[in-house]
Amino acid sequence: MFVSARSFEEYRSMFSLSESDLSLRILDCPGGAASFVAGAGERGVDAIAADPRYGPDRKTLGTLALRENEHKHRELLEHREDFVWTWFDGPEQYTRLRSHSARVFDADIRTRPERYVDGALPDLPFPDRSFDLVLSSHLLFSYGRQLNEDFHRRSLLELVRLSRWQVRIYPLFLHLDFKRYPALDRMRAMLAEYNVTSRVERVEYAFDPGDxxxxxxxxxxxxxxxxxxPEPASGSGSYDPVRWRHLESPARSGGLP
Ligand SMILES: C[S@@+](CC[C@H](N)C(=O)[O-])C[C@H]1O[C@@H](n2cnc3c(N)ncnc32)[C@H](O)[C@@H]1O
Structure with a gap:
């Protein structure tokens, strides 16, 4: 699986993030070598990334993403017509922006390591409702050929467990297959059983056809x-790898933001 390095601006566009969304506490999972959390930090946004690659080898991820960019650049030059060039204006700009993003990620994971948590779906190391908004790009649905339905079901429920307001997932298409994840409706029906309503929304971001x-x-x-x-016994705390802003402020009501 690729370790990609999408940028803060790509995330804004993939997830239609408004200024109001960016005032919330956000989880990005999987974070990969994306610079969303770094860009968020520069803007004072309270964001955390989780990925199984944030273990002992975390400092090699930026370099790995740069190498993958070089490989992808050759592919883009050879198959330029297979991609949509409305968000990026061409392969050169794509590679320049993605490489910049990998470097921004690399600097941030070194200077703010507590913002990058080693964790894998479907079991992430955060207490229930730790975040207001959870973003997930290019893992669920994308890798629907490699990751089975049970993994998707448990991972979706895990992301829901962590969110007090919304989970947003992008894209809905299978990687390199250019059609929707076939079990999407089944997943939505399963979530509805837990009173989680869902809707599909069009976004401005475009790169892979149909996405x-x-x-x-x-x-x-x-x-x-x-x-x-389970409800913690009074006086006991659960594992809390960073200082949770929302736990220090009065509880927000359901209809965020
Ligand atoms: C294609 S990258 C996407 C990264 C980032 N969201 C972006 O758009 O640039 C896929 C990422 O999924 C991570 N990954 C693989 N299995 C995972 C799992 N079980 N739970 C969470 N992340 C996982 C990989 O380590 C990799 O960084």
Whole structure:
């Protein structure tokens, strides 16, 4: 699986992030070598990334993404007509922006290591409802040929568990297959059983043909999930790898933002 390095601006466009969305506490999973969290930090946005590659080899990820960019650049030059050039204006700009993004990621993971948490779906190391908004790009649905339906079901429920408001997932197409993840409707029906409503929205971002939709899951009114943590005994704390801003402020009501 590629370790890609999408930028803060790509995330804004893939997930239609408004200024109001960016005032929330955000999880990016999988973060890969994307510079969303770094760009968020520069703008004072409270964001955390999680990825299984943030273990002991985390400092090699930026270099790996740069190498993958070089490989991708050759592919883009050879197959230019297979991609949509409305968001990027061509292979040169694509590679320049992605390489810049990998470098921004690399600097940020070194200077703010606490923002990058080693964790893998479907079991992430955060307490229930740790974030307001959860973003997930280029893993679920994209790798639907490699990751089975049970993984998707458990991962979707895990992302829902962590969100107090919404989960947004992009894209809905299978990687290199240019058609929608075939079990999407089944996943949406499964989520509806937990009172998680969902809708597909068109986004401005475009690159792989057809990839112009995201799925939004509304989590505020969800019912209990199989993996919800038991209520902690009073006075005991659960694992909390960073300082959770929202735990220090008065609780927000369901209808964020
Ligand atoms: C194609 S990259 C996408 C990264 C980033 N979202 C972006 O758009 O640039 C896929 C990422 O998924 C991560 N990954 C693989 N298996 C995972 C799992 N079980 N849970 C979370 N992340 C996983 C990989 O380590 C890799 O960084």
């Amino acid at each position: 112009q939709e995201m799925l939004i899951l509304e989590c505020a009114e969800r019912s209990a999930l199989p993996q919800d943590e």
